[in-house]
Amino acid sequence: MKVVAIDFETANETRSSPCSIGLAWIEDGAVARVDHHYIRPWDMRFAPFNIAFHGIGPDHVRDADEFPAVLERLRDDLDGALVLAHNASFDVSVIRRTCEHYDVAPPAFDYMCTVQVARSVWPDLPSHKLNVVGRHLGVSFKHHDAAGDAYACGQVALAAASRTGASGVHDLPGRIGLTLGRLHQGGYAPSQARARPRRPVRPPPRLLPPGAETRLSGRTVIFTGQLDTMSRGEAQGLAAAMSARVVLSMSRKVDLVVAGPGAGAKLRSAREMGVQVLNEDEWLALVG
Known part of the structure; x- marks a missing residue:
């Protein structure tokens, strides 16, 4: 073959x-x-x-x-x-x-x-x-x-x-x-893998710069698509550590979208609503 x-x-x-x-x-x-x-x-x-x-x-x-x-x-x-x-x-x-x-x-x-x-x-x-x-x-x-x-x-x-x-x-x-x-x-x-135990995804330990714990305070963040430098769960954990509210569904309450390859409906909705969209490099610059 x-x-x-x-x-x-x-x-x-x-x-x-x-x-x-x-x-x-x-x-x-x-x-x-x-x-x-x-x-x-x-x-x-x-x-x-x-x-x-x-x-x-x-x-x-x-x-x-x-x-x-x-x-x-x-x-x-x-x-x-x-x-x-x-x-x-x-x-x-x-x-x-x-x-x-x-x-x-x-x-x-x-x-x-x-x-x-x-x-x-x-x-x-x-x-x-x-x-x-x-x-x-x-x-x-x-x-x-x-x-x-x-x-x-x-x-x-x-x-x-x-x-x-x-x-x-x-x-x-x-x-x-x-x-x-x-x-x-x-x-x-679809291709299917053998089921294996799911482990909770936790953000890796990170040393945040001074003041970073509140850098995203009051902001509602959503992640869509794939990221290269970290898993989506790690990115969500990092955003939460910076006092962001992380959500899974797009709405007018969202004020920041981090989009990677494969982003679809959520990215389109964000653009239609005029919500700020960051790519991965911009997200990394934001979180330091």
């Missing part, structure tokens, strides 16, 4: 706006080659938040093909493959939603989420985001670059196979009790 790791970047908050795809093929127990394609979104709408995140803008994709043409070039590589992705629910939903938009058939493949793999194989890491796992494994790559992330995803799967004694990436699900996901023309089934 073919094995290929993929990663998408999107132009805006919708899953049907891919602007870049990276792929890394695994052969004979190693990443054999890496490829990258720009994709021209159907409406060429690039959100400033996304541009700041991955650095891709309209000028990068103006002469690129739209998704159907890119997919056809890659279909033979994807059909019947074992596809790897870090946070696979995002990347698979990009394929599904964009195929639905263009009314084209999706490729048919099994897929494995390397976030679930990393949680099972390295449970004590402070986070299982790709940059954290990659740093733990000594993998050098450019984060938030589709080709770099696909390469790192492949390396995570290979390292996990080696650590668990699996004969290869194909053998990994059976070693860790992971059920592969499946995408096909008739629908999809």
Whole structure:
């Protein structure tokens, strides 16, 4: 079976706006080659938040093909493959939603989420985001670059196979009790990891600068999307330590939104309401 790791970047908050795809093929127990394609979104709408995140803008994709043409070039590589992705629910939903938009058939493949793999194989890491796992494994790559992330995803799967004694990436699900996901023309089934005890998420001990305990006093904060430097639970705990009121649902009482990749409805609502939105770098600057 073919094995290929993929990663998408999107132009805006919708899953049907891919602007870049990276792929890394695994052969004979190693990443054999890496490829990258720009994709021209159907409406060429690039959100400033996304541009700041991955650095891709309209000028990068103006002469690129739209998704159907890119997919056809890659279909033979994807059909019947074992596809790897870090946070696979995002990347698979990009394929599904964009195929639905263009009314084209999706490729048919099994897929494995390397976030679930990393949680099972390295449970004590402070986070299982790709940059954290990659740093733990000594993998050098450019984060938030589709080709770099696909390469790192492949390396995570290979390292996990080696650590668990699996004969290869194909053998990994059976070693860790992971059920592969499946995408096909008739629908999809999610990848599922073996249930494990849930541990409460606590913020790590931090030395706050003088006065930081009240820096967010009186402010209602909500977190949406993924963060790279800390888990969402850690960020919520840090905000609470600074006397913020942390909530989970968007309302007009919210006055600060911290948004990372994958932010959707909450981010859109915040913009419609005129609520202040911070990206991760701005949030880190705020909390010191």
